[in-house]
Amino acid sequence: MSVVEARHVTKRYGEVRALDDVSLVFPEGNFFALLGPSGSGKTTLLRAVAGFVEPEAGEILLDGQDIAHTPVHRRNIGMVFQNYALFPHMSVFDNIAFGLSVRGVSRAEARERVHRMLDLVRLPGMEERKPRQLSGGQQQRVALARAMVTEPKVLLLDEPLGALDKRLRQEMQIELKQIQRAVGITAIFVTHDQEEALTLSDHIAIINDGRLVQVGAPHDIYENPGSVFAAGFLGDANILRGRVENGAVAVDGVGPVTPRSALPGQGSPAVVAVRPEKVRILAEPSGQACNRVAGRVIQGVFSGTSVTYIVETAAGVQRAFRQNAGERIHGAGEGVVLEWSPEHTVVVEE
Amino acid sequence: MAQPWEGEGMSRHLLPRIADGMGRIFLALILVFLYVPIAVLALMGFNESVHYALPFEFSTKWYEALAGNERLLTASFNSVWIALANTVVATTIGTMAAFALGRFRFRGRTVMQLLLFPPITIPWLIIGTAMLVFFFWTGIGRGLHSLLLGHIALSLPYVIIVVGARMASFGPELEEAAASLGATPLQAFWRISLPVLMPGIIAAALFAFAVSFDQFVISYFLAAPGTSVLPVEIFSAIRKGFTPEVNAISTLVIFVSMGIMLAFARLSKFGGER
Amino acid sequence: MRAETRRRWAIAGLTGPAYLWLTLTIFLPLSAMLWFSFQKKGPFGRHEAEFTLKHYEAFFTKAYMQDLTWRSLEMGLQVTVICLVLGFPAAYVLAKRIRGRWREALFLLVVLPFWSNALVRIFSWTVVLRPGGVLDGAVQFVFPGAPAIDLADSWNAVIIGLVHSYLPYMILTCYLSLQALDDSLIEAARSLGASAATILWRIVLPLAIPGIAAGAVLIFVPVIGSFFEPKLLGGTQGVVIGTVIEEQFTVVSNWPLGGALSFILLAIVLLILAVSYPFLKDRMRTA
């Protein structure tokens, strides 16, 4: 088990800043997700850790040693590629044994370790197959076994499940997590699927435009997004903008909205975010003390287990999510009231 | 608008079939045109008469004569070893270049790729005479060595293009995967890139062999009197007057090159498997 | 940037040998010939470099040189057109009328002779076309008493030999572009009531233009630079600019003139390609 750390890592491609002063610690034994929109720099960061990208500035530390300028083959990493990159001319056995054979591990020991790996990824008896004779999911497992058989210090995965269909993808998510737990390896994986990041990882780093936006445990980031971007990228969020007045945020046409946490000084602009599932949708105001906004239903999107309402309010279009417990569904054009408690009202940065 | 043959009963399918049949006959005639001279050549090598006179009378005497024709045999030997040396050198340095052009993005790469086309498209007459001028002027002179220099230059663009096509069929991920598993760049090249490229390399080697073995124009200008290669010998034999020994050796040459190209076609999936 | 430096060395080391070789044996020789084409004398003996335009002037003042160049162009045009007329239908039959393993086998049969020795193929035509040769013999056998056929040392023999040499190019390129043409397009046109001729003229031909153009260039350029084919099959009838250039180097030893003629020929080729390029590009875009 090992700690990986990026310190002030910067990488430019011409005018594009793929990584801009990124500092991050990937803790030991952690499953760490790099999440961000397309082109945000996730792959670049992962490849900088792997050694395929040489940063212009900054350090990459592996167990405290700077490896930013160490060639890939001397870093002792394991990597799983999006399209697996299995060697087409080699059998499954030779693919997995490759890392051992370049390290000079004896044939007998290699055989032993490859078999253990194949058991781990639940592919026993596939040694002599060629990669093209395997299904997508099986190739994925071989790639994983190949990356881990050398007992690398860190496992890097670039959208490892991107090439699989949805069902298989969900199965592999669970399996991947189990294997990582069992081995206890530090793993960093890139995804732009927020659900995957939430279910798989111990930690998530949200990246945008080459910059680190927020780091934390999935639950923590979800409940306490630090910025409008983080709130909107990981999950859905209603955003309300206003000015600080007497310890609350005065939103135009809505009135005061009380947040959970402290606000900046009187008169300065402020933004708050609320998750749609924290918003109650009612026909009449409840009379309880809470944040409240009136509006008109544009549409109720029914998806079986739930209804998501899209509501036009004085503070713009907002969303409310409601479990389908058998209540009447509000029709389009109906006047409604949205309510939520100050506890779920998070102050975020613009 | 109805097709004229979309009338009643039988005639409905008749016209397209006639057109189809005529098309096939036409194709067959084209094939006859392409193969008649080659067949004639092969047959005449077994004809008794010196003057290719008809009727045909079977004899192997020209092949026997060929076995005693020192000039033609030496020329054949020269042709073969030059083609082999050409194949080794052109395939090696061409594959290296194709690898770099396919794997790296760098300034000048496009220019380098474009530079492959003049040697292929400029008529060999012009390239051959230019080589003659330059080699004479610089003191490299004529002879088998300059012939080899020229053949390699002509083979190189083909090798780079054929191996490059194979190169384009796989990305850098395989080498990256090898590196991530601890392979040095050299190990990654030998154990991963080279085996994956191999079908392309073999196809390129066959092509390079054929370019050299069948090369007449360049050899014609660069061969020194006395030390010749087969196509040049055949040319002078034809000019001096026919001897069926030339038929015999020509037949051999044509079957050797067609055999090589057949292997090339198989390997490079030329023409596809549609 | 250690990795960047390593990368540069790798690129230089890998491409260096091949491109040095090409430079030394193709690009420098072409430059040297260009230089000598402006020199009074070739690289024989010791003498001062002396600039002159007289070799280029020779081309423009001597009418027979222009005639011979014209003859070469005519030869190129004739061969290209005949190859198109024979090759396109053959490619069409192969690509659209024959299926499966047969198609693959026939396709290989078509291109195979093309990869055999060009000189030897020309030689075999001399055997076929000479008086008392195979063609003559066959005709006499079928129509006894027919006039003797003697195509030896004739312009027609040159054209036949060249068409035989280059026809597979046209079939190959047309086949590849017809192959890419979707059958459903033809069926759609037929369902709209287009006649066979309309389909051919309005759909198949325009879409095959890139293949035809590629074939035409691949044939035309080497044919106008050919010399041994006209020499062996045409005899005195086969004098073209290619044979003149060749003789400047092998017989007359007037290398500067040979060089000048080579570059004039090259310039003509480039001019023709440049003039036809916009037209072809246009047609290819619409296709």
Ligand SMILES: Nc1ncnc2c1ncn2[C@@H]1O[C@H](COP(=O)(O)OP(=O)(O)OP(=O)(O)O)[C@@H](O)[C@H]1O
């Ligand atoms: N080799 C390269 N040359 C030039 N620009 C590059 C290169 N690699 C990445 N970039 C640029 O750097 C930025 C970050 O790219 P990166 O591949 O890290 O994004 P990503 O977050 O992985 O996106 P995706 O989710 O689409 O894979 C992008 O703007 C991209 O265009």
Ligand SMILES: [Mg+2]
């Ligand atoms: Mg990416």
